[in-house]
Amino acid sequence: MSENIQKGSVSGNGLSKAVIADMLSKNFDKLPDIDQKLFVYGPLYLGGNGGLAGLISNSLYRRALNVTQARITSSLPMAVLPFLTTYALYTATVSSPLMSGDLNCPTCVIVRGALVGVVGAGLYPILLALPVNIGLAVRYSTSPMPEKGNPLQHWVDLSRPVLRKMRAVLLLQVVFGAYMSSRHFDTYTKLAQITFAPSEEELKD
Secondary structure, three states: OOOHHHHHHHHHHHHHHHHHHHHHHHHHHHOOOHHHHHHHHHHHHHHHHHHHHHHHHHHHHHHHHOOOOOOOHHHHHHHHHHHHHHHHHHHHHHHHHHOOOOOOHHHHHHHHHHHHHHHHHHHHHHHHHHHHHHHHHHHHHOOOOOOOOHHHHHHHHHHHHHHHHHHHHHHHHHHHHHHHHHHHHHHHHHHHHHHHHOOHHHHHO
16 A cells, blocks of 8 residues: 555544544445455454364363363353454454554554464463363363362463464464454555545546
8 A cells, every 4th residue: 555545544634533434434345355255254264263273272171181071061162252252352453443444554453463363263262271171170070180289280281282282273373363464454455545545536636
C-alpha cells in the first residue's frame, strides 16, 4: 500500500473511526471473492486449529494420567473453548482493528496473528487440558496424586513430555497465525485502495 493510501486510511481525511469503518465495510463486497472468503473464514480456520490442539493435548494428558473414562465429556470442552477463544482473540486483535482502519502496520498485524496462534490456539489448550484431566484423575483415581510437599513440581514434571510433544503444534500455530494475518493485511490493503484511492474524476480535477 502506498504512503498516500496508508495516510488516508489512518487519518481518513479527518473522518471519524466510525465513518472509516462504515466506508471500508461498504466496499468490502468489491473485493475478489477469494479475499472476502479468506477474511471472513480465516479466524474460523485458526480457531479450528485451536480446537484440534485442544483435542491433542487432552489426549496426551489422558494418557499421562491413565484416564480412560469420560472421553466425550472431556473432549467436548477441549475442542469448543480453544476454538471460541482463538476466534474471539483474532477478531478482537486483528480482524476488527483492520476493518476499522486502526491497524496499518504490516509487522504489527503479523506479530498479533502469530501471538494469537501460539497463545490462543497453542498454549491455552495445553493449560486448559491439565486441570480438566487432573479433575478426572482425582475423580476416578487413575493416577497417584502428588504429596502435599510440592504438588506444583509434580504437575510440571508431568507436563514436560506433553509440552515436548506439542512443540510441533505450537510452531504450526505460530506459522499459521502469521500467515493468516499477513493475508488479511493484504486484503485490507486492497480494500483501502478501493476506499481511499482518488477517483478518476478527482484525478482529472
